[in-house]
Amino acid sequence: MFCLPDEIKTVLNKLESAGYSAYAVGGAVRDMLIGRQIHDYDVCTSAPPEDIRRVFADRKTFDTGLKHGTLTVICGDYPVEVTTFRRDGGYSDGRHPDSVSFTSSVEEDLGRRDFTINAIALGADSALTDPYGGREDIEAKMIRCVRDPRQRFEEDRLRILRALRFSSELGFGIEENTAKAIRLSKELILTVSAERVYSELCRLLTGESASNVLVGYADVICLILGIETGDRFTDTAEKIGMLEPDPRQRLAALLFDQGEEKAAAAMRSLKAKNSDKTRVVNAVRYGGADVTTVPELKKLIGRIGFDTAKDIFRIRSLFCEKAKELYLMTGYIYESKEPVFIKDLAVDGGDLSAAGVAPGRLTGEILAALLDAVTENKVKNEKSDLLAFASSLMKKKNE
Numbered sequence: 001m002f003c004l005p006d007e008i009k010t011v012l013n014k015l016e017s018a019g020y021s022a023y024a025v026g027g028a029v030r031d032m033l034i035g036r037q038i039h040d041y042d043v044c045t046s047a048p049p050e051d052i053r054r055v056f057a058d059r060k061t062f063d064t065g066l067k068h069g070t071l072t073v074i075c076g077d078y079p080v081e082v083t084t085f086r087r088d089g090g091y092s093d094g095r096h097p098d099s100v101s102f103t104s105s106v107e108e109d110l111g112r113r114d115f116t117i118n119a120i121a122l123g124a125d126s127a128l129t130d131p132y133g134g135r136e137d138i139e140a141k142m143i144r145c146v147r148d149p150r151q152r153f154e155e156d157r158l159r160i161l162r163a164l165r166f167s168s169e170l171g172f173g174i175e176e177n178t179a180k181a182i183r184l185s186k187e188l189i190l191t192v193s194a195e196r197v198y199s200e201l202c203r204l205l206t207g208e209s210a211s212n213v214l215v216g217y218a219d220v221i222c223l224i225l226g227i228e229t230g231d232r233f234t235d236t237a238e239k240i241g242m243l244e245p246d247p248r249q250r251l252a253a254l255l256f257d258q259g260e261e262k263a264a265a266a267m268r269s270l271k272a273k274n275s276d277k278t279r280v281v282n283a284v285r286y287g288g289a290d291v292t293t294v295p296e297l298k299k300l301i302g303r304i305g306f307d308t309a310k311d312i313f314r315i316r317s318l319f320c321e322k323a324k325e326l327y328l329m330t331g332y333i334y335e336s337k338e339p340v341f342i343k344d345l346a347v348d349g350g351d352l353s354a355a356g357v358a359p360g361r362l363t364g365e366i367l368a369a370l371l372d373a374v375t376e377n378k379v380k381n382e383k384s385d386l387l388a389f390a391s392s393l394m395k396k397k398n399e
Helices: 006-017 027-034 049-055 106-110 134-139 149-155 159-170 176-191 194-205 210-216 218-225 231-238 247-255 260-269 274-285 294-304 306-316 321-335 349-354 361-375 383-398
Strands: 022-025 042-045 061-065 070-075 078-084 086-088 100-102
Touching: 006 022, 006 042, 006 049, 006 070, 006 078, 022 027, 022 106, 027 134, 049 070, 049 078, 086 106, 149 159, 149 176, 159 176, 159 194, 159 210, 159 218, 176 218, 194 210, 194 218, 194 247, 210 218, 210 231, 218 231, 218 247, 231 247, 247 260, 247 274, 247 306, 260 274, 274 306, 294 306, 294 321, 294 361, 306 321, 349 361, 349 383, 361 383
Parallel strands: 042 078
Antiparallel strands: 022 042, 061 070, 070 078, 086 100
């Protein structure tokens, strides 16, 4: 027995009371069968769009995409997307149907969906409508396209990467014909919006089975990143689960030995936001930094920040035991709030100005020198000690 929330049952029952069929559908049903947490529910129905609005005239609604048959109904705490059964026209842009037409058949609606695990409908009576064997594929832990996989991927090219993402997140294998179609169609992914590719790739990288997907489909991942496959990529991919579940750290790991130029090109092509691009590229740029002492580590952190430093040493620790110590030390420096940036000093430009240091470039030079002195344990990070040290620096400059 499958238990839908009362709010969703209310939506289904209102539609059925008005003479229409209605079902919960898609990811919510999939996750219910798998036993995963459900975040939102979608409903499909035989009711035409204008009738959906009429049935829920007593509820707050939003026109999410009424020309495509979708109305969002607010039911209790749930915003529920209610969509008319439909069939899709051609996909000339390789992402979206050129047109949609409405149908009274739930089986026809399910037939336009991407994977069998997403093509299951659940009624208010807990009965499943599963014409493409999605429940069997869930039990077999298998990703399989609905009908012809080549056609599914040509219709919406992002599905190629979505298949890999689901495999990574759910720990499911990919059915043989679907896997073959992914490899035959992989070049199509290069025509998809970079932002959508990056979003799917980040989710793939943080899945519990990311390593299996990266190794098994290295040709697809390397095509997206614009790099060559090789033993080092495979070695890193096999160990990716040892890293933090942060897509930026895992991307940096895959690009670690590619050099700064290729890493930058990969992040540009993915149109990653600037903060992500900077973090990944800096991890590659400074990945080979020769750090053997705590002062050297603090200076590196001051240059690139804690997150990037942690990325570097966590990645290096995959292949070098010594790097684990530097990773742990980076965490200790962060937790103990030891000074590594000029802003961490117990004095600022105003304090130096009050002590007679002329504002401008000289102030910046003195602050940088003070930070170096604190980092190298030549002076304590206390205001009186720092001002005394600054005074000595000024005397030397004036001699």
